[in-house]
Amino acid sequence: MKIICQKNELAAALTSLCRIIPNRTNLPILNGCLCEAREQTLTLQCTDLEITMKIIISAQVEEEGSTVVLARYLSDLVKKLPGEEVVLSWSEEDSLLDINYGASSSKLHTWRADDFPPSREKPTERKVYFQGGLWKRITRKVLSAAAQQEARINYAGVYMQFLEDSIKLAATDAYRLAVIKIPNNSGIKDCDLFIPANALIEVNRLAADGDELEIAWNEGLICFSSQNFMLSSRLINSQFPNYEKVIPEQPELTIEVDKNSLQTALERASLFISPDEHYAIASLQIDNNLLTVKAHAVDVGSLREEIALLSPVEGECNVEFNAKYLLEPLQVLDQEKVTLCFNGERGPAVYREESEDESYLHLVSPVCPVG
Amino acid sequence: MNRAILLADMNSFFASVHQALDPELQGKPVIVAGDPEKRHGIVLTASYEAKKRGIRTGMGVWEARHRCPEGIFIKPQYHLYVDFSSRVLQIMGDFTPLVEPFSIDEAFMDVTGSQKLFGSPVEIAKKLKERIRREIGITCSIGVGPNKLLAKMAAGLQKPDGLTVMTHENMPQLLWPLPVRELFGVGHRYEQHLHKLNIYTIGDLAKYPAAILKKKFGLYGETLWLSANGIDSSPVDPDSLNRVKSIGQQITLPRDYKGNEIKVVILELADLVAHRVRAGGYLGKTVSLTLKDTNFCCLSRMQTLKRPTNLAADISAAAFELLQKHWSPRWPVRMVGVSLANLFPSQLEQAELFGNREKLRGIEKACDQVRERYGRTAVFRAISLKEGCLEHVRYL
DSSP states (O other), rough: EEEEEHHHHHHHHHHHTTTSSSSSOGGGGGGGGEEEEETTTEEEEEEEEEEEEEEEOEEEEOOEEEEEEEEHHHHHHHHHHHSSSSEEEOOTTTTTTEEEETTTTEEEEOOOOOOOOOOOOOOOOOEEEEHHHHHHHHHHHTTTTTTTTTTTTGSSEEEEOOSSSEEEEEOOOHHHHHEEEEEOOOOOOOOEEEEEEHHHHEEEEHTTTTEEEEEESSSEEEEEEEEEEEEEEEOOOOOOOOOOSOOOOOOOOEEEHHHHHHHHHHHTTTTTTTTSSSSEEEEEOOOOOOTEEEEEETEEEEEEEEOOOOOOOOOEEEEEEEEHHHHHHHOOOSSSSEEEEEESSSEEEEEEEEEEEEEEEEEEEOEEEEE | OOOOEEEEEETTHHHHHHHHGGGGGGTTTEEEESSSSSSOOOOEEEHHHHHHOOTTTTTTTHHHHHHHHTOOEEEOHHHHHHHHHHHHHHHTTTOSSSSSEEEEEEEEOOOOGGGGHHHHHHHHHHHHHHIIIIOOOOOOEEEESSSHHHHHHTTTTTTTTTTTOOOTTTTHTTTTTBGGGSSTTHHHHHHHHHHTTEEEBBHHHHHHHHHHHHHHHHHHHHHHHHHHHOOOOOOOTTTTTSSSSEEEEEEEEEEEEEEEHHHHHHHHHHHHHHHHHHTTTTTEEEEEEEEEETOOOOOEEEEEEEEEOHHHHHHHHHHHHHHHHHHHHTEEEEEEEEEEEEEOOEEEEOOOOOSHHHHHHHHHHHHHHHHHHHHHHSSSOOOGTTTTTTTHHHHO
């Protein structure tokens, strides 16, 4: 194998690939990156056996071939190389990957390409196409509610439903829930997928806004592919909670406020964390066409802010939340005017955003008295 | 500035209280012991006269009677001890506001700032002893040291009615020849571990390389080494007893329990623990389970929950997991303890969207209210009706 490729392109690809390398593994080859040179492209591949990521970069291939090299070392080394171009060569005899840059060179030990875990066959059963930008925007909106810990597997993903005339994406970590509904033009109906959140996060990093993204899946595997990458992941094999029933049908009180005002107020409120608590509690009070945000931390101090409502409302409300949970959805809302619905002292608050053919809601459950 | 710390330890406290109240008992072997009718009747305190006859704390009542037939056996009356203890603390408070009750009969005092008012630490100790003797009628041993550890070790050196000053200078003569077990913080198990390292006296421990101890026993190894060298920087904290660190409940079973019977006991204990946690307005994060068999082979394991709780359902679920993981089903159990630690006061909790947490909370709260009004056994789990399961809920 002998190729010449652009240093920056190679470094960027390796940085992405290194993110899915497992931190600890008893299978050493999982620390490796499979490099395959064919027909003027270099394909780099890493896997943790759950997710497999392939990135394709253009290269001047002088001799085809493939090998496996320690991904983190290659990545760190390439980043530090001088010049624009890198020459990689590998031969069967000494099993070393030669990295040439000007008059200098480094060598890295390799594994045989045959020893790398074979990638699973790309599913062909069902597929849909999304524009990269659209897919990133809608998944980002629901991912904000997904659980970060893998330990809670029922919550660590995005649930995608293909319905009669709409596609719904939902995610929850049991404390909040985000749902987005978009029109279904795919022709696929009565189908649901539970996609791991970490796979989606990686796809969102790799996908370019203008490219078309192909999503194909079968019973247990989902595969995202675009011009220059492919990422496949196992689907989550457990039940997503029945989320429809926790969405209140008729809110008790709906307010409209300026996004920026609410966001900055909540950012300040989230600083007031009592030493015994792990999060800041923001208390929201609506009275007299004013939204009052209050926070206080034992031995620290307190905050009180007033925000004018954009339209008059009837009624009052007083409810407390983890400030972070109220703040995070604001970062993914597109419109400057925020619609927030309240459902009593123990009911959740719901952000709603409707546009022509999209509807989004983000539900946040409050903190309640334990006594 | 060098600190001056005192530890006052009331001599044979429970017995002394009875002797102070009833002059008839003075100079006689008084033994305060649990109910002789019950199987767990043991000696809690023996007066010095009784101690001379070989009575030791923790001895079975039957054995004490055998050794000292003329002994005067008294059932414990805790309200008296609490009353005496608070009077002693009040006297201590006249010398310094920095008084930390350490147990019912021991308290630390930081008299660093009181020396201009009351004289040197030794003079303060003498005045304190005199006042406790005159106003309360009991004697105490006082240790004086530059920190809590040396004060505590000093107090143990001369009993009864002692006054010992320990300094970093006389520590090698006073402290180091003692067996390592005598060091504060060294229990039975650590004693054995230390013996394996050829450490038999506190001096051996003090001269042992700290790095090896740290490697072998972690941070605690380092703490022990510092203790053996008389180094301790912990402050005298007047509030330490008011802060609840854990709430637990344990029970010695009337016979050996196995399998599911243990689970029922855990459920019942979890109910009691959760009730007390809620009554105190706490949430806790760490559940621990303690089990003992008839040979007093003891197992204690803990688990940290994903979210803080005050619900019996969460506590028992975690305890079941610990039981499953660490205790063989064939192994009989004689004592079960369940506790919730890592407590912090909290009135609010993040609500969940799914699951039945709200319902569970409602049920447990309703049970709390029924119990408060109609007594502890007014409502209990149906499974507790099974034979052998409920006995202890009735007598707790």
